[in-house]
Amino acid sequence: MAKSKAAAVELKNVIKHFGEVQAVKGVDLTIDAGSFVTLLGPSGCGKTTILRMIAGLEHPTRGEIWINGRRIDDIPIHKRNLGLVFQNYALFPHKTIFDNVAFGLRYRDVPKAEIRKRVAEALEIVQLPGVEKRFPAQLSGGQQQRIALARAVVIEPDVLLLDEPLSALDANLREGMRVELKRIQRELGITTIFVTHDQAEALALSDKVVVMSNGKKEQEGAPDKVYNQPASRFVAEFLGNANLLPGRIESNGVKLQDGTLLPLRDAKGLPVGTEIDVVLRAERILLARQHPPEADALVVPGKVRALDYQGVAARYFVEALGTTLQVINPIDDLPFPEGAEVLLRIRAQDCVALGRA
Amino acid sequence: MRDEGFDARPWVLLAPALLALLLLMVIPMAIIFVFSFYEYVDVAVDRPAFQFENWLWFFQDGFYHYAIWQTLRISAITMLVCALLGYVPAYFIANTTYRHKWLLMLLLILPFWVSFIIRQLSWVHVLGSQGIVNAALLWLGVIDAPVRLLYNEATVVMGLVHFLLPFMVLNIYVSLESIDRNLVSAARTLGCTGWQAFCQVTLPLSLPGLAAGSLLCFVLAGGSYVTPLILGGPDDFLFGNLIYDTIMLELNWPMGATLSVVLLALLGSLVAIYGRFMGLSRLYKSLN
Numbered sequence: 001m002a003k004s005k006a007a008a009v010e011l012k013n014v015i016k017h018f019g020e021v022q023a024v025k026g027v028d029l030t031i032d033a034g035s036f037v038t039l040l041g042p043s044g045c046g047k048t049t050i051l052r053m054i055a056g057l058e059h060p061t062r063g064e065i066w067i068n069g070r071r072i073d074d075i076p077i078h079k080r081n082l083g084l085v086f087q088n089y090a091l092f093p094h095k096t097i098f099d100n101v102a103f104g105l106r107y108r109d110v111p112k113a114e115i116r117k118r119v120a121e122a123l124e125i126v127q128l129p130g131v132e133k134r135f136p137a138q139l140s141g142g143q144q145q146r147i148a149l150a151r152a153v154v155i156e157p158d159v160l161l162l163d164e165p166l167s168a169l170d171a172n173l174r175e176g177m178r179v180e181l182k183r184i185q186r187e188l189g190i191t192t193i194f195v196t197h198d199q200a201e202a203l204a205l206s207d208k209v210v211v212m213s214n215g216k217k218e219q220e221g222a223p224d225k226v227y228n229q230p231a232s233r234f235v236a237e238f239l240g241n242a243n244l245l246p247g248r249i250e251s252n253g254v255k256l257q258d259g260t261l262l263p264l265r266d267a268k269g270l271p272v273g274t275e276i277d278v279v280l281r282a283e284r285i286l287l288a289r290q291h292p293p294e295a296d297a298l299v300v301p302g303k304v305r306a307l308d309y310q311g312v313a314a315r316y317f318v319e320a321l322g323t324t325l326q327v328i329n330p331i332d333d334l335p336f337p338e339g340a341e342v343l344l345r346i347r348a349q350d351c352v353a354l355g356r357a
Numbered sequence: 358m359r360d361e362g363f364d365a366r367p368w369v370l371l372a373p374a375l376l377a378l379l380l381l382m383v384i385p386m387a388i389i390f391v392f393s394f395y396e397y398v399d400v401a402v403d404r405p406a407f408q409f410e411n412w413l414w415f416f417q418d419g420f421y422h423y424a425i426w427q428t429l430r431i432s433a434i435t436m437l438v439c440a441l442l443g444y445v446p447a448y449f450i451a452n453t454t455y456r457h458k459w460l461l462m463l464l465l466i467l468p469f470w471v472s473f474i475i476r477q478l479s480w481v482h483v484l485g486s487q488g489i490v491n492a493a494l495l496w497l498g499v500i501d502a503p504v505r506l507l508y509n510e511a512t513v514v515m516g517l518v519h520f521l522l523p524f525m526v527l528n529i530y531v532s533l534e535s536i537d538r539n540l541v542s543a544a545r546t547l548g549c550t551g552w553q554a555f556c557q558v559t560l561p562l563s564l565p566g567l568a569a570g571s572l573l574c575f576v577l578a579g580g581s582y583v584t585p586l587i588l589g590g591p592d593d594f595l596f597g598n599l600i601y602d603t604i605m606l607e608l609n610w611p612m613g614a615t616l617s618v619v620l621l622a623l624l625g626s627l628v629a630i631y632g633r634f635m636g637l638s639r640l641y642k643s644l645n
Contacts, residue, residue: 057542077545078553084546090539094561103557107548155547 008033008191009054009159014063016049023049025215026063031159031193031208033068036185038194040202041212042238047195050212051161054193055084067158078107083152083190087164089144091136097123097147098132104155122154123147125184142173149181153188160185160192166201178204199239203227211235229352230279236354241282241315243325244354249274254351258322263296263348270355277354282326284350287316287342296348304340320344386621392614401608411615421599421616425623428596431510432578435517439574440567442518443525447566448559450526451533465523477516477587484512508590516584521577525570532566533559565635572631576624596620 009031016024024046031037039047052058054065056077065073072080083104091100101119110118123129126146136144145165152160165181166174182205185192196202202209203223210220211234219231230236236244247254247262249272254262262278270276291299302320314335316327327344336342396406415421450461468476482488486503494500506512536559544554582597600620604613 055542055546057545076550078548078550080546081548082546084543086539086543088537088539090537090543092540092544092558103544104547107553151543151547 007031008035008068009193010064010066011050011054012064012066014050014053014060014065016046016053016058017061023215024053024060027212027215027217029210029217029220031191033191034189035207036182036192036194036205037208037210038196038202038206039210039212040196040199040238041218042197044214045212046215047212048163051163051193051195054159055082055161056080081155081158083155083157083160085145085148085152085160085162085165087168089136089141089148089168091144091148091151093136095135096132097134097136097139100136100147101132101151101154103151108155118154119150122150125153125187126150127180141169142177145169145177146180149184153184153190158191160190162192162194164196165194167196167198174201181205203239211238213238228281230354233277233354236277236279236352241326241328243280243282243285245278245280245321245323247276247278249276249353253348254278254353256321260298260300260321262346262351263298264351264353265296265348266353268353268355270353275356277356279352279354280325280346280350282315283313283328284347285318285325285327285329286345287318287327287329287336288345289342291343291345294345294347298346298348300344300346302342302344304336304338304342306338307335309335318342318344389614389617392611393618395611395614397609397611401610403609403611411611414612415615415619421619424594424596424599425619427594428579431514431517431593431595432575435514435521435578436571436575438514438518439521439525440571443522443570444529444567447526447529447533451530465526468519468523473520474583474587476519477584480512480516480519480588481507507588508593510589510593513585513589513593513595516588517578517581520581520584521574524573524577528570528573529563529566532563532569536562568631568635572628576627579624579627580620596623 007030009029011027011029014024014027014029015022027046027050029050039050041047049058053060053073054067056072056075060073063073064071067080067082092103095103098119101122102115105115105118119132120129123131126149128143128146128150131139131143131147136147139147145168148165162181166177169177178201185205194202194205206223208220209223209226211218211226213234219226219235221229226235227239230239230242233244236242245254245256245262247256249255249264249267249270250261251272252261253264254276256262256278264278287302287304291297300320302318302325304316305319305324306317308315308317309331311331313328313330316329316336318325318327325344393411394407394409396404396408396410398404446465450458450465453461455461484490484506486505488506490506491500491503495503540558540562541554544558545551549557579595580597582595582601585593585595585598586601596616597620600613600616603609603616607613
């Protein structure tokens with residue numbers, strides 16, 4: 001079922017207005033064939049609108065959408081050959097599972113015997129063989145979503161579009177389905193665009209994450225790149241738990257407002273004297289009663305103000321550097337109690353300079 | 358301590374409704390049923406008895422059978438016209454992005470604010486010999502003398518459709534509203550044209566509403582007698598008109614009671630068949 005060609009999907013300066021509201025404000029996007037790309041952002045950021053425009057359910061106000069070298073934004077929905085999976089599954093309740101999965105094939109002049117074969121294969125891929133005769137209401141939410149996936153991939157679409165497909169499932173089912181989704185995508189090598197507001201899904205599944213806010217692209221890149229090197233305040237705050245510390249670049253680090261000099265490995269070419277924010281991820285700060293000496297690291301005293309016990313780890317609110325820092329550390333035996341005097345180790349490699357716009 | 362075995366509260370709460378039903382429906386209908394066995398002596402005179410003369414008369418007289426056939430036929434035509442004419446506005450109201458949807462619903466319900474009789478009679482001003490259609494045709498010189506447009510089967514059906522269409526539209530609308538929009542989108546992305554998606558998804562999923570509306574239209578048309586009285590000719594009677602004539606003109610109450618029971622059984626069995634296949638709960642839902 002695999003398809004492999006170069007750049008599968010391309011958006012060129014796509015703009016979408018809904019009346020007065022500009023939902024998508026000029027987005028350029030290139031998606032490689034066979035890759036898994038996630039559009040990540042809070043609700044209302046335009047990610048679903050982009051997906052719907054690719055699917056043909058919305059028409060862009062301006063801009064171009066290309067799929068496999070063919071401009072599609074004027075091609076009617078039913079001729080686009082895309083697989084779309086909805087958050088609420090959207091299985092046809094009055095049709096059997098077989099008829100649901102076979103639905104797209106019936107409009108593609110596939111002979112009957114082959115329809116049967118391909119439906120069986122698709123159900124095999126989503127690991128639900130033998131449910132052909134049942135109706136959607138007789139399956140659980142997770143199973144229905146697998147059927148929706150089977151229905152979308154069985155037509156061998158050029159692109160698989162997933163609109164928050166996991167968010168209707170309960171938490172533990174969702175994680176299982178996430179692994180499953182990744183496996184299926186890899187197995188079929190199908191170009192996939194995934195829309196979600198869940199950063200864990202985005203980081204776990206994607207080859208490329210596109211963080212969006214307010215109708216614009218904030219940053220795109222490999223998950224670890226976006227996570228470790230946020231390019232904007234929005235991205236830093238949206239992904240994970242980050243501390244943002246205002247300061248000024250010096251020749252040997254960043255001078256914070258309380259006078260502490262924070263080590264910095266990469267000033268990103270910003271000149272000395274520039275006012276910046278330093279992004280410091282909560283889990284990169286290490287708390288201990290004492291630290292062995294280390295090069296390129298700063299150790300400062302702090303006091304635990306509050307903690308949020310999470311079993312595997314604890315989230316501390318630590319008073320240090322003249323502010324309150326969030327620190328997430330794994331728990332070995334017992335967490336530090338409230339009021340504990342601790343030492344914080346901050347490494348130069350974990351401090352990311354963020355220029356102010 | 359509360360009695361665990363029997364909880365009287367639901368029955369206490371139901372009592373007023375049950376009592377009203379008993380007094381206003383069950384008992385009067387039982388009386389009508391008993392009346393059907395009374396003996397007809399002369400005009401407006403009858404004698405309590407238990408005999409089957411009325412029933413034999415009904416089963417033997419072909420005129421009554423013809424009346425049943427005609428009632429079913431006109432009801433069926435009315436139902437079909439309502440279904441065809443009702444689907445379009447229901448679909449439009451369900452799918453419009455117009456902000457003031459309530460206004461469209463209001464337009465639909467507005468006719469109910471005018472008396473049913475007035476609404477039926479208003480057609481005389483439209484299609485009668487002095488009506489606007491004839492006046493307009495005369496003025497345009499298309500005709501020399503008024504054409505007879507009223508008092509035929511078509512005008513009876515038209516009057517019934519006029520009265521029943523909102524019931525059909527509301528029922529279809531309710532079931533269209535409950536269809537997940539993503540289903541049509543899904544069908545479209547899988548390769549359906551808009552029309553194919555309608556046939557494959559929207560239409561089948563709206564069938565329960567269409568069926569409920571059809572049942573209502575059929576039963577209400579089958580039980581009506583005012584519309585044929587006002588808009589029909591001498592031959593365009595429904596079964597209800599026979600009952601009316603038997604009781605009000607012939608003053609033959611036992612026979613009228615017999616015919617009433619027949620009509621009740623006829624339309625009641627249709628509701629029962631519908632309930633068997635579709636379930637009546639949907640009917641209540643759309644009537645709310």
